[in-house]
Amino acid sequence: MVADQSDDQVRAALAAAEDPAASLGERAEMLMEIAMGLQRRPKTADALWAAIELYDRALALADDPLLTARIGARRGTALQALPAEGSASLDAARRAFEAALPTLAQFGRPEEVAEAEMNLGVTLQNLAGLGRARLTDAIAAYQRALRTFDQRRFPAEFAILQNNLATAFLSIPMSDERAKMREAMAVQAFEEGLKVINLVDHPVEYAMLQNNLGNALQYASSAHAVENNLRALDAYDEALRVRTRADMPGEYANTLANKANCLWNLPDDPEHPEDGNPRNLALARAAYAEAREIFAGQGEAEKARIVAEACVQIEREMLTSVPPARGSGNGHSMNSGA
Template identity: 65%
Template sequence: MTVGAQDQVRAALAAADADTASPEERAEMLMEIALGLQIRPQSGDDLAAAVELYSKAQELCPPTHTLLKARIGARKATALQAIPDNGTTSLECARDELQAAIPSIRDLGTAEELAEAEMNLGIALQSLAGAGKARITDAISAYQRSLRTFDRVAFPKEYAILQNNLATAFLSIPFTDERAKMREALAVQAFEEGLKVVTLIDHPSEYAMLQNNLGNALQYASSSHVLENNLRAIEAYDEALKVRDRKTTPREYANTISNKANCLWNLPDDVGNPTSGNRRNIAAARDLYLEAREIFSAAGEQSKARIVAEALDQIDRELLASAAPRISNGHMIEAD
């Protein structure tokens, strides 16, 4: 825990033990201090300290203050979700906190508080579904409930994030049945819906995230319009790269250029003559992969660096043999 966080925790706990304020006032104070630690954490220890303060606030909160206790639990869940964890313990605790808090927030809180809690529940469930510990359909249901309040007019940023999360949830369902193509179409539609309400100027990070993920959805869709989809995907990646650059957002930039490289690898040099080959685009893809591998390696993202390195090896073999390209599937889809 950082020195500043230690000082704040000690001061907060000392104040909470004093008798100069009512229990609910002390609980609210601890919640505010925890939120401050959570908003600008210096390390995972700061987030753990925030969770500790939220837990103390829950202990202090009188049973009669149902809504306050629910609000503390919902805030605690967001801190738990942010803790770096190789397992799923923190996410499972976050899910439990949100499921406990939501009924009281629904009955006593505001519509916006309920929508935020449902959105965070969806995020927790989606992450747990990836580990086989939740159903992705439950995450989709939580996002859809949140959209009852977070509509495109009053809450454009939240609406865009929810559309992105819905789309990535649709794409995460294994394509093993006849409804797979429908889910792909729903994912593309959701990304496009999100892009209707966010702009490059007003919401740059959300805009770039949606464009990156739209490109992936188009590139890997099961469609008879492969060339058209790939061209649209390149346009989407280029839009994302209007925001993402190597200096300010290196990891996100590396995600997008590696996704663009995947697409270029399978795009003919002359779209008017698809059978003419794509040696030029393969060479361009190679340059992007090289840059992405360098960034991922420097950032310690070794699994992504390995995926890109494997693509580079295959590209080098194809360039030497002048063989037809094969599809790479190392795309980087992002959730919120």
């Protein structure tokens, strides 16, 4: 059903589609362009459904295989973005990308093929989380996209693909002997992405990679946990240069909660971990409290609940733990955070 808030744009699109002075292909392209406009920063799912309706009308008019493939790939991105429960929209997006790719590869531009491969990879990765696809297929799609989206000509796309590859590596169950290798590959992928983008030119991608690098370092199964946590803190602080409470409150709260968890598990003095971490516990509690306030204000009830529980656990730990005297040989017991 067409969204009320999108009525004017949709009516304009439908009028353009009926223009007898335009060819079928031109009318289909007009519908596709307006659908893409509806799809940019949609406030509700209604705008996405309206875009899908226009893509369907465009497909009915398209009289050229390449145009049909382009419209189909765009339709796939709208299906992919739907916040629907279950896998129906993701399954449809997968079919749309897989149907479009052979024609794009034969007649389209290399960057069109790479974009479709990247979007297919995202769809497969999301379906893998539902048990309906393999993560290895998502990784393969990302790697195919990297043949075109290289770091020199397409730094932003390269960085996003490195981020997606890393998150895919980390999503594979860590139950085999290659788990540590995949963790190392994920950290390397985040770092590769950060080599080609910067805070000024690509602030959103920069913050995303820094936040995710921090998570990868913090949760890596390594003998160098303290060193990794210190590196993770630096990465979170870099992300927070972009993810401010004023401009990006949701992302700010996510990174702040990640930083709080890292502080919770970090001794105040890395040279003397036996002295405990009362200072870092206090910082973690304050960060969790701020994140909880933001999550609650944005209606993110589950996230607010998780960080609220972390606050309670930290408060209990602060009340009951007494750091031993240096040299006593008993380390401070630190719980894992939320």
